[in-house]
Amino acid sequence: MFSQSLPTPPASINMPFAPTSSDLPPHDSPTIALVHPTAEEKARTWKLNGSSWRGQLSLDAYLCREEHLASQPFCRDEGMSFWILVDTASTGSSRAILASCESFRKRALIKRPGKDVQEVVSHGIGSVFCNPEYRGRGYARRMMNELAKHLDGWQQKGGEKAYFTVLYSDIGKDFYSKSGWRAFPSRHIALHPLIEDSKISIFNDELPVADPLHPEQLTELCKDDEIALCNTLAKPRADKTVISVALIPDEKVIRWHHAREEFVANELLGKSPEIKGAIVQGEKGHRVWCLWTRTFGSEKIGNTMNILRLVIEGEVEELEESGLTSSRDGLEESHRWQVLAATSVIQSACFEAARWGMNDVQLWNPTPLTVLAAKKIDPCTEIVERVDESIASLRWHGPELDSTTELAWIGNEKYGWC
Ligand SMILES: CC(C)(COP(=O)(O)OP(=O)(O)OC[C@H]1O[C@@H](n2cnc3c(N)ncnc32)[C@H](O)[C@@H]1OP(=O)(O)O)[C@@H](O)C(=O)NCCC(=O)NCCS
Structure with a gap:
């Protein structure tokens, strides 16, 4: 199916003479x-x-x-x-x-x-x-x-x-x-799609409500995310010999991913996804949201709901880097609200994945808080280390680095993929 607004296919391409x-x-x-x-x-x-x-x-x-x-x-x-x-x-x-x-x-x-x-x-x-x-x-x-x-x-x-x-x-x-x-680190967690009435209840806590995110909200959220990312990089680091780099998850990048999912969804299913993520609202600096895209793979590979970017405002960079070494209980205690809010937006992704017939929900390079949130949805959640596919790789073109300088790739999430 080709929608009227989409470009016509290039004229048929005859393979011209090619050398043997x-x-x-x-x-x-x-x-x-x-x-x-x-x-x-x-x-x-x-x-x-x-x-x-x-x-x-x-x-x-x-x-x-x-x-x-x-x-x-x-x-x-x-x-x-x-x-x-x-x-x-x-x-x-x-x-x-x-x-x-x-x-x-x-x-x-x-x-x-x-x-x-x-x-x-x-x-x-x-x-x-x-x-x-x-x-x-x-x-x-x-x-x-x-x-x-x-x-x-x-x-x-x-x-x-x-x-x-x-x-x-x-x-x-x-x-x-x-x-x-x-x-560079190429890890992800994968969660099963969830049927909506299977809402989880945790320690009698109500999860904060996650609202669906629509395309018109992207402009402001992407700008806020960019400022926060900039502030994260600006924070002084204990180790002075680290160079931090990040790709900016700006609106154009996010909309490019969405253009892709919309085109393929229209072709294969005759409909276009309108919900682009989920947000737990609050004052600026205290919100949690995720942006997602549906990836339609081959029949063999199947479809995946990819979280392009998960933002936990106020999440400190040291946490992002500490991997899973920090004490789980300590983290959960000190960041209880953020973990619950992240649980809520990830759960929304799992609901949306079920509605769209996705095989799973994947989230790249999860932070410790994100892992805690995912484990609330599925306690068996484990971090998968990819060795063959989607290996995030970075080439340094700048001045030669001495042996004590390390490169840190901040925000190494699916939004950077192309
Ligand atoms: C991957 C691809 C571009 C390689 O092209 P190619 O011209 O055959 O590669 P080269 O002859 O330059 O191979 C160079 C090296 O890469 C290795 N290599 C080639 N294809 C490879 C593959 N699929 N997986 C792993 N290594 C591969 C070769 O063994 C060779 O290793 P060496 O230098 O140690 O001898 C080609 O196989 C291709 O188009 N594949 C389909 C599309 C694809 O998968 N692209 C990569 C997307 S990330």
Whole structure:
């Protein structure tokens, strides 16, 4: 089903002449370069990589989705860049695309010891792909190495250098780490969907009421979240040799995720989700909310309700970092209201997941308070350490770090994924 307002699929893409594998240059050939594709080449990459990423969509619908996403505010004005690896010495009517990928400009924050928090331009990389016929020849590796050099200065103002870029690997930790994208904590908790009348009751406490969040509330909440994130990074740290970085969960980023879920839901189910999260209201500084998106996977993988971002106002950064080492009872006692409010918004996600036929609700890199909240819903909740898929990986492009300096990725949640 294609709705009227969505773009029409690109004109059918005839595969033009492509060189056979034996005509291809070696991966270290000096004539190989990373360039931006023409419109025809871009369509060719989507048609090829659709086999890997279209999920339950038809190929035509997948091509439409990619056009639709590329036209979102997050991607406009060169927010999204396309890259292909080609042989510049190729003389055929159509050059072979040896490998391809996309990058997304992302607003980010960085806090260096002794300096103020600074807004910087980062990039997220996605859709890394090599034509099955050309695999195993080192082209993807060459592309990532070339891309790392390009992203050093890509879209930076005044000739400045990038500080960091990110990607989310679905092929384990080794491939990208060899090109400098180091694997960071990639954990999540998963909860079952809940039928609404199974509301939980905890120690006779009533959970604070969580209201549904609608798209028109995103503008203000995202702004508040950004300010709070900035303040979190600004807090002095006990250890002076940590550089903290964060991607900003701004409105454009969140709406890009929602554009994706709406497109796919319309295609597969003929309806578009309107509820985008849940909030326990209160005075500013004392609210708890989460934003979510429904991810429709292949028939084999199934659908997941992903929490894009969970905000517990007033949650202190040390808590976020202390993992699960802090005493559970102590934490629960001192943050009782926050835990209950987080329980309530996560429970809302579980209800919404049941309404939409999701397999589970996933929340990335949960803080100790979030884990306590999840355990109230399901005491068996455990933290899953991902080793193959969605490995959050970060490449440092800034000045060389000495061996005592650590990088901390704050807010490493699903909203950063691309
Ligand atoms: C992943 C992919 C881009 C690799 O392309 P490629 O050109 O065959 O890769 P290269 O020949 O440059 O391989 C370089 C290295 O990566 C390794 N590698 C290749 N594919 C891999 C995979 N799927 N998983 C893990 N490692 C892989 C190779 O073994 C090789 O290792 P080495 O340097 O130690 O010898 C390609 O298989 C592909 O398009 N897959 C489908 C889409 C996909 O999964 N993309 C990644 C999304 S995160």
